[in-house]
Each structure stands twice: as C-alpha cells, then as structure tokens.
Amino acid sequence: MLSPYIVNLLENKYGKKIRYPSDCENISREIADTLKESVSSNTLKRLLGFIKDGVQTPRLSTLDIIANYIGFDDWDMLLQHISEPIISSKYIRRNEMIRSRTLKKGEKVRFEYSPGRVVVVEHQEEWLFTVVESINSKLQIGDSVEIEIFLRDRPLYIYNVMRNNENIGDLIAGKISGITAMTVIKVE
Incomplete structure (x- = not known):
C-alpha cells in the first residue's frame, strides 16, 4: 500500500478524497487521458488498500507513472521530495x-x-x-x-x-x- 503521505499527494491531484473503488477507476482513466500511460484500476485499488491480496511490490514503471501523475518526473524524484520534509511541529505531530x-x-x-x-x-x-x-x-x-x-x-x-x-x-x-x-x- 502507498504511504498516507503519498495518498494525500494523490488525492490533492485527483481533487478529492479517495474513498471508493470507483475513485481508482476514475484516476486510472485520468492517467490514461493526461499521460497516455496506463495503470490499471486494480493496481490502484491494491496500492490504496481496496484489494488486499495480489502483488505486494508494484513495478517501478507503475510507481513512475503515479509519481508523474502527481507532478514528479519519476518515483525517485517523489522520494527525494519526501526526504526533504518540513520538520515543524505545526506540520508533524510529536x-x-x-x-x-x-x-x-x-x-x-x-x-x-x-x-x-x-x-x-x-x-x-x-x-x-x-x-x-x-x-x-x-x-x-x-x-x-x-x-x-x-x-x-x-x-x-x-x-x-x-x-x-x-x-x-x-x-x-x-x-x-x-x-x-x-x-x-x-x-x-
């Protein structure tokens, strides 16, 4: 599953909370329309916890597409962004x-x-x-x-x-x- 922090970035891009499996289908279509790449809705459902079984570790190419959809060049750039967090008590609870x-x-x-x-x-x-x-x-x-x-x-x-x-x-x-x-x- 994706970390809650990355899910939050994904929700910000999607424009609303991801609460239902149908949201994954919508995101999958949006990725296909905007990036001309594909991530299956079932893969998104697995990464977001709607499907509990299946592949534990997604392909790097899948993660790259998700990172690109969120606004990063690739997964490594997204991880680099995460590694430079805002360390402030008003953003991170104790x-x-x-x-x-x-x-x-x-x-x-x-x-x-x-x-x-x-x-x-x-x-x-x-x-x-x-x-x-x-x-x-x-x-x-x-x-x-x-x-x-x-x-x-x-x-x-x-x-x-x-x-x-x-x-x-x-x-x-x-x-x-x-x-x-x-x-x-x-x-x-």
Missing part, C-alpha cells in the same frame, strides 16, 4: 517523528514497515545506531547505521550501513508504504 539527536545512548527505536518488516536499533551517539533486532529486513543484527530522523508514514533513509567493517551503502526502508509504526524503548 508521535509521528523521532529525532535521533534527542535520544539518549542505549535507547532503542522499534520501527515497522510493509510487508511484515520489524527492526529495532539501539542509539549509540548523534545519528549512529546498532541493529539489535531484524525481522524480514535487509538489515542484519550487528549492522551499524546512521539515521537522522524517523517519520511515520514516510520512507526511512538509512545511511552508511556498516556490516563486518564494510560500508555496504545506503538503504531506504518503507520505500512505498513508509514507516507504519515506531516507538522509543527508553533506557532504564
């Missing part, structure tokens, strides 16, 4: 954001994203964390990672993933659905 610099050494952040991925990281200093639990994620226990900020319903940008003293690069968790849940586990 329980939807965790800033790494506000955590104490030893505190943990547990976050979840689709489909069925759960990760717990332990804060070391500044942006530095160690992965202490990982279920169905590319991250492994013992990985050292850098995370500046956790935002609910947005992709999580994880930098400089260090595994066995080797930098294996950056990672985006929840690229499509965003982070669906997150909690801070306080140090005792």
